Amino acid sequence: MGPNVFVSQHPLVLHKLALLRSADTPPPLFRSLVRELSRLLFLEAALDLKTSPITVRTPLGDCVAQQIVDRVALFPVLRAGLGMAEAILDFVPDARVWHLGLYRDHQTLQPVTYYNKLPPQADLDVSFLVDPMLATGGSAVAAVDILQRWGAGRIKFLGLLAAPEGVRALQAAHPEVPIHLGAIDSHLNEHGYIVPGLGDAGDRQFGTF
Numbered sequence: 001m002g003p004n005v006f007v008s009q010h011p012l013v014l015h016k017l018a019l020l021r022s023a024d025t026p027p028p029l030f031r032s033l034v035r036e037l038s039r040l041l042f043l044e045a046a047l048d049l050k051t052s053p054i055t056v057r058t059p060l061g062d063c064v065a066q067q068i069v070d071r072v073a074l075f076p077v078l079r080a081g082l083g084m085a086e087a088i089l090d091f092v093p094d095a096r097v098w099h100l101g102l103y104r105d106h107q108t109l110q111p112v113t114y115y116n117k118l119p120p121q122a123d124l125d126v127s128f129l130v131d132p133m134l135a136t137g138g139s140a141v142a143a144v145d146i147l148q149r150w151g152a153g154r155i156k157f158l159g160l161l162a163a164p165e166g167v168r169a170l171q172a173a174h175p176e177v178p179i180h181l182g183a184i185d186s187h188l189n190e191h192g193y194i195v196p197g198l199g200d201a202g203d204r205q206f207g208t209f
């Protein structure tokens with residue numbers, strides 16, 4: 001994969017991904033693992049956020065510290081990106097959250113947009129597009145298309161699992177978008193599911209099997 005693809009090697013990510021994948025993991029645990037993994041991956045994806053010096057008074061005197069100056073926005077792809085965005089928001093509570101409703105048509109596997117309430121003006125510097133699964137890549141490519149047309153600043157994709165097909169598709173369409181992942185799996189099956197993957201990320205979070 002290219003230089004803009006970052007697959008975490010953090011032991012905590014590896015450990016939690018094993019639990020997330022297991023068919024024995026019920027929705028409550030699955031949701032908390034999605035949250036923990038999202039935060040761990042966000043830490044890596046947010047390494048280049050810009051900071052500027054700020055002087056704060058400690059109980060013992062003045063200290064030159066740093067504050068984040070980039071205006072951050074999170075774009076969860078419904079439904080499965082919801083748990084990721086909520087977890088990341090705890091780390092960047094001032095971030096704006098714009099929801100994007102996209103689902104894959106089961107026959108064609110093409111993304112269908114059903115919710116997009118972006119305002120006319122984009123006033124942000126860094127956009128994190130969050131969706132646990134990068135399968136064919138159709139949804140991520142469509143989402144980045146929407147964000148770029150809108151003027152969403154530096155765009156980064158954050159996902160838990162990907163298929164090589166999806167990574168290639170997103171890189172081909174948007175080579176400038178860094179892709180931060182927990183793992184890249186073997187392949188897609190004939191239904192467009194990531195193998196071995198974890199199944200349907202939306203259904204497993206929300207218990208809608």
Ligand code: PRP
Nearest residue numbers: 078079080103104135136137138139202
């Ligand atoms: C899943 C997932 C991605 C998409 C990935 O959503 O959350 O958005 O599929 O597949 P792709 O890379 O082939 O486009 P899904 O369509 O199942 O919707 P849901 O989250 O509402 O269940």
Ligand code: URA
Nearest residue numbers: 135193194199200201
């Ligand atoms: N969406 C999912 O939730 N899982 C997959 O494996 C592929 C797309």
